[in-house]
Amino acid sequence: MTDLHPVIAKVTERITERSAATRLKYLDLIERGRDAGTNRAQLSCGNLAHGFAASGEDKAVIRTGRAMNIGIITAYNDMLSAHQPYGRYPEQIKIAAREIGATAQVAGGVPAMCDGVTQGQAGMDLSLFSRDTIALSTAVSLSHAMFEGNLMLGICDKIVPGLLIGALRFGHLPTILIPAGPMPSGLANKEKVRIRQLYAEGKVGRDELLESESASYHGAGTCTFYGTANSNQMMMEVMGLHMPGAAFVNPGTKLRSELTRAATHRIADIGWDGNDYRPLGHCIDEKAIVNAIIGLMATGGSTNHAIHLPAIARAAGIHIDWTDFAELSDVVPLLARVYPNGSGDVNHFHAAGGMAVIIRELLDAGLLHRDIMTVARQDLTDYGKEPVLQDDALVWQDVPASRDEAMLRPASNPFQADGGMKLLQGNLGRCVMKVSAVDKERWTIEAPAAIFHDQDDVLRAFKAGELERDVVVVVRFQGPRANGMPELHKLTPALGVLQDRGFKVALLTDGRMSGASGKVPAAIHLSPEALGGGPIGKLRDGDIVRVCAESGQVEALVDAATWDARDIPAAPPPPYDTGRELFALFRHNSDLAEQGASPILAAMDAELAI
Incomplete structure (x- = not known):
């Protein structure tokens, strides 16, 4: 052994x-x-009777408490x-x-x-x-x-x-x-990605996209x-x-x-x-x-x-x-x-x-x-x-061995020697990047930042041709306390199109991407988040940002004196529709992403003095 x-x-x-x-x-x-x-044996007769009242043929067994x-x-x-x-x-x-x-x-x-x-x-x-x-x-x-x-x-x-x-x-x-x-299995994944990117470029319509998605999720x-x-x-x-x-x-x-x-x-x-x-x-x-x-x-x-x-x-x-x-x-x-x-x-x-x-x-x-x-x-x-x-x-x-080494390999012959997740840290905080699907030549991106506070604004800029360049797309105020930390997977097709056009592209965000993170380098879960003073809030359009999975860097390449003098802009107002306002208590009390972004565990630890 x-x-x-x-x-x-x-x-x-x-x-x-x-x-x-x-x-x-x-x-x-x-x-x-x-x-x-408390357990079943300690319940009062009234408690227990309520617990098995509608249990039909199981009622007698539940009542005895022996099984x-x-x-x-x-x-x-x-x-x-x-x-x-x-x-x-x-x-x-x-x-x-x-x-x-x-x-x-x-x-x-x-x-x-x-x-x-x-x-x-x-x-x-x-x-x-x-x-x-x-x-x-x-x-x-x-x-x-x-x-x-x-x-x-x-x-x-x-x-x-x-x-x-x-x-x-x-x-x-x-x-x-x-x-x-x-x-x-449904539609081949490569074909699904192709249709999504064509739709992002406006080359196919909603009917074609819906047909593709329906063949995938069927x-x-x-x-x-x-x-x-x-x-x-x-x-x-x-x-x-x-x-x-x-x-x-x-x-x-x-x-x-x-x-x-x-x-x-x-x-x-x-x-x-x-x-x-x-x-x-x-x-x-x-x-x-x-x-x-x-x-x-x-x-x-x-x-x-x-x-x-x-x-x-x-x-x-x-x-x-x-x-x-x-x-x-x-x-x-x-x-x-x-x-x-x-x-x-x-x-x-x-x-x-x-x-x-x-x-x-x-x-x-x-x-x-x-x-x-x-x-x-x-x-x-x-x-x-x-x-x-x-x-x-x-x-x-x-199972003596893998039946398909294009999918699954032995530890003696892996696809790569290390795992698929990297920790990045620097003057912008700490974040993670999944690189298992990212070509190694794209593990380091150094480019001017384009700052957004909403993913729909990113897509509008893409459609207007404003991102046709090397760029680090920064989407901030997406953390758990700001808006519940939504996934930004909607951005993947557009960013993939820019990458396929030959540009150096990365995403940097205090939000999430998803389990479907793919070929575009995405530095995500940046912590601390912008709301409350996270340094991602200091970034300005045009700042050179370095995102590097090789060295583990996430850095704003800005003069230290200039950086220290900058203020963080006010957060956008929280959204109030579709029930999101009911989760205000959770947003206000959530802890950091690295700790689990959980309001209930933060409160529990405080109560138990942990």
């Missing part, structure tokens, strides 16, 4: 030391939750393709629970918004804080003290982080996440590009929170149903009354969080997790920062190229061996913590195999 890489060991040890006091407080919290907190009652937290809606398959899952889970003498109830629902629908629209300003809303909804759902285990139905961008943040406050409960899988299941939603599923595998290999099995298949059934049976095995108790708060520890970061680097995963992972970790009493990400990125090779980092999508990745190959290769190379508490029967070794049906029975088999 290969020893753990020394840098991974060092970073893990540093995180453990940094988090010692807060992690101890957290573990004490969940111990009290199990031993002294596990499983809480289901569902993000089902039938507008969002990734979550539409969940409509029938609760009944499937209840049937599977009865097979082993257990019961299940839907504990509650959480909102599930789609960034694909709201991208570039007013609703996107609610997107990031929907994560905190989901966390609150999860906590409310679990507060009824009716459950000894928890199955969570959620996949997409903010939904999985929100579910975990909420469930970690009930970390004494064993918890398994159940995905629904990606939709089958059925039930997760979008097939490797964005935040599918990065979520990857992380749940390397953290051991799925049934092994569950991430990328298509909806509506027999294998998908059997994995859901197996998760239901397994949650009963790992309850606190048995010999294999595996509570969520112990499964998510420092090593599991490090594994999640490593998985992101090895697969070129979503930049959004530079925000979400610090928030998830913090909910478990663990503190990580972007320096941890950068040091791990330096030693973790890139093993996968999945669109937008390559031509194939997650279905092609899964067919090539997918997560089983990734996990086995990283374990064999000493690049993952094997000895984490997973929801499976052993440790992370279980996740180096893929699920299949043999005579209608679910089994896990070895």
Whole structure:
């Protein structure tokens, strides 16, 4: 067995030391939750009767309190393709629970918004804080003290982080996440990008664009590009929170149903009354969080997790920062190229061996913590195999090697020697850049700044021909406190057109891009944000800005005296429509992006004096 890489060991040890006091407080919290907190046995007769009043054939079993009652937290809606398959899952889970003498109830629902629908629209300003809303909804759902285990139905961008943040406050409960899988592959990604750029240039109309998009996003299941939603599923595998290999099995298949059934049976095995108790708060520890970061680097995963992972970790009493990400990125090779980092999508990745190959290769190379508490029967070794049906029975088999090295490579022959995410810092603050899809000659851009306070103004300038030059497009007042930190993925086609015309182009912003960050270098999540005094507010049109993933620089090349004398302009007024004003409390109290951009965790830490 290969020893753990020394840098991974060092970073893990540093995180453990940094988090010692807060992690101890957290573990004490969940111990009290199990031993002294409210549970079904302590409910009054009136409480309990309310809890099983409508449970039909399960009422007698719930009433006795002798078998596990499983809480289901569902993000089902039938507008969002990734979550539409969940409509029938609760009944499937209840049937599977009865097979082993257990019961299940839907504990509650959480909102599930789609960034694909709201991208570039007013609703996107609610997107990031929907994560905190989901966390609150999860906590409310679990507060009824009716459950000894928890199955969570959620996949997409903010939904999985929100579910975990909420469930970690009930970390004494064993918890398994159940995905629904990606939709089958549609229009080839290269063709989709071509049509988007033609539309940005005005060479095709809305009808052609809509036809292309409809051929890409065409059925039930997760979008097939490797964005935040599918990065979520990857992380749940390397953290051991799925049934092994569950991430990328298509909806509506027999294998998908059997994995859901197996998760239901397994949650009963790992309850606190048995010999294999595996509570969520112990499964998510420092090593599991490090594994999640490593998985992101090895697969070129979503930049959004530079925000979400610090928030998830913090909910478990663990503190990580972007320096941890950068040091791990330096030693973790890139093993996968999945669109937008390559031509194939997650279905092609899964067919090539997918997560089983990734996990086995990283374990064999000493690049993952094997000895984490997973929801499976052993440790992370279980996740180096893929699920299949043999005579209608679910089994896990070895995948000897990648079936397609254009998609997935061994650690001995990676696509590149380091991971796909870089930390940049300088007189403009700290930010991250995903470079796994960026040609290396574009890792350094030094050009005059063009300053904007709204992404629509960028597009107007593009259409007017005002950006036909080498340029660093600066979009500021996009941080969590300014407008909720929307994704700016709407800018990708226009900036891609400028790059294809031969210009040196970069994006610099205190907002987000997305898990779909592609070929244009984007220095994002710049912190501190402009609102409140971040130095990005000092930039002026024409200032030379250097963005360099090679040296880790994000610098305004402005004389120091001139720079120090500059004021920061007033922020644009906050938007008031489409419900955004309801999130004013969240905006005003959010903390820095590097800390997770979470108002509820900031408030929680203040209350607990952490």
